[in-house]
Amino acid sequence: MQNTDEGIKVILAGLLIDGLGDSPTKDAAVLVQGGRIKAVGARAQVNVPQDAEVVDCSSYTVMPGLIDTHLHLHKANVAFYKNYQLAQIVYPPSFFMLTALRGAQIMLESGFTTVRSHPHFLHYEPRAEVEAIAMRDAVNCGLFPGPRLLVGGRYVHITSSHFDLTQPRLLSRADGVTADGPWELRRQVRENLRTGSDFVKTCLSGGGGTSQEEPDVRNMTQEEINAIVDESHAFLKPCSAHCFTPLSQKMAVRAGVDTIDHCVFTDDEAIEMIKGEDKFLVPTLSHRSDRAIEARMSVHTPEDTILKMKRLQPICWETFKRIHQAGIKIAMGTDTQVDPEIGTNAYELELYVMLGMTPMEAIQTATKNAAEAIWLGKDTGTIETGKYADITVVDGNPLSDIRILQNKEKIKLVFTEGRLAVDRTGEKKTNILHQPIANKR
Numbered sequence: 198m199q200n201t202d203e204g205i206k207v208i209l210a211g212l213l214i215d216g217l218g219d220s221p222t223k224d225a226a227v228l229v230q231g232g233r234i235k236a237v238g239a240r241a242q243v244n245v246p247q248d249a250e251v252v253d254c255s256s257y258t259v260m261p262g263l264i265d266t267h268l269h270l271h272k273a274n275v276a277f278y279k280n281y282q283l284a285q286i287v288y289p290p291s292f293f294m295l296t297a298l299r300g301a302q303i304m305l306e307s308g309f310t311t312v313r314s315h316p317h318f319l320h321y322e323p324r325a326e327v328e329a330i331a332m333r334d335a336v337n338c339g340l341f342p343g344p345r346l347l348v349g350g351r352y353v354h355i356t357s358s359h360f361d362l363t364q365p366r367l368l369s370r371a372d373g374v375t376a377d378g379p380w381e382l383r384r385q386v387r388e389n390l391r392t393g394s395d396f397v398k399t400c401l402s403g404g405g406g407t408s409q410e411e412p413d414v415r416n417m418t419q420e421e422i423n424a425i426v427d428e429s430h431a432f433l434k435p436c437s438a439h440c441f442t443p444l445s446q447k448m449a450v451r452a453g454v455d456t457i458d459h460c461v462f463t464d465d466e467a468i469e470m471i472k473g474e475d476k477f478l479v480p481t482l483s484h485r486s487d488r489a490i491e492a493r494m495s496v497h498t499p500e501d502t503i504l505k506m507k508r509l510q511p512i513c514w515e516t517f518k519r520i521h522q523a524g525i526k527i528a529m530g531t532d533t534q535v536d537p538e539i540g541t542n543a544y545e546l547e548l549y550v551m552l553g554m555t556p557m558e559a560i561q562t563a564t565k566n567a568a569e570a571i572w573l574g575k576d577t578g579t580i581e582t583g584k585y586a587d588i589t590v591v592d593g594n595p596l597s598d599i600r601i602l603q604n605k606e607k608i609k610l611v612f613t614e615g616r617l618a619v620d621r622t623g624e625k626k627t628n629i630l631h632q633p634i635a636n637k638r
């Protein structure tokens with residue numbers, strides 16, 4: 198991201214949550230220069246230069262910018278399309294690039310300073326990553342406002358994978374859309390990374406949502422996932438895997454996958470292995486919530502899919518409690534875009550608290566843990582000296598009520614690398630991005 202703001206500024210905080218999990222600091226100060234944090238602490242302990250610009254947030258809470266490690270900016274959204282499944286076939290990839298750009302801007306305005314966007318799937322286009330990467334570059338170089346974007350480009354997956362089955366079964370697939378065998382899959386990883394993707398996303402089990410298969414089928418072999426992870430790591434990129442089942446979680450751990458996503462079903466052995474290898478788990482509970490189910494019901498989703506979503510919800514809730522109690526590291530991810538829609542991401546944290554996390558733990562899943570899970574832990578995720586000044590300023594205390602983070606009017610200021618990107622402290626302005634869409638496509 199470009200940063201031309203070399204001036205020094207001090208952000209005065211009524212309450213500082215630094216993301217490290219300690220008790221918050223009252224009356225704190227954060228000194229920022231060149232996009233990075235120069236000093237942080239109690240106001241009396243921070244040496245503020247005379248010429249520093251003062252940003253007075255002494256009536257607000259200052260916290261690290263939020264991070265969602267798993268959403269899909271490029272997918273068709275239930276809020277936007279009368280039939281989102283049909284939309285995937287009717288509208289061109291460039292149209293989804295523009296809706297993704299809008300989604301990125303909404304994320305920034307919602308207090309998110311980093312977003313990892315997972316792939317989208319087009320049965321006719323093996324190079325589905327091109328638009329995602331173009332949009333990322335346009336935002337990250339400053340052409341358009343948005344959070345720091347990481348994109349996964351295309352899926353790396355087998356024929357008849359869960360991702361493959363989210364598209365109508367009888368539509369023919371273009372060559373290269375799926376791959377089978379270790380070397381074909383290695384080639385998919387290499388091509389995806391050559392185009393410029395930031396990480397590799399693959400799939401080890403069936404899923405919920407749109408696809409018609411049972412969630413507990415196996416996708417790919419151990420040899421195939423080993424090849425994918427080996428190739429990702431050879432190019433110094435993390436690998437994320439869709440894993441609904443204990444078998445898929447164990448395969449992921451054996452292969453060295455970096456984030457294990459969804460974790461619907463699990464067992465003691467899988468929990469022990471994930472914990473033993475210190476892997477991050479990304480729950481994506483929003484996607485299992487009543488809100489998601491209601492959104493699907495409004496767009497003619499087949500009844501068997503709705504029933505599957507309803508059946509999976511209590512299992513997901515129970516699994517979340519088990520992995521949390523086991524002490525497994527959890528990184529926040531929502532799976533938003535199909536449902537519920539982009540901009541409702543902080544609802545995920547309310548679900549974590551509902552299922553037993555403290556608000557501080559929930560905040561850490563979307564700050565420190567999320568940054569570490571996507572290999573950005575050295576640069577963002579906490580308010581510490583040396584890190585990027587990715588900062589969200591909130592009117593109220595999310596430790597008292599985590600739901601505050603869902604209220605965009607309470608997100609008063611957002612800084613990305615020290616630059617002011619969102620400001621709701623002045624007169625109320627018309628916010629185009631949050632006006633409802635008049636006509637569904």
Ligand SMILES: [Zn+2]
Pocket residue numbers: 267268269315532
């Ligand atoms: Zn997903």
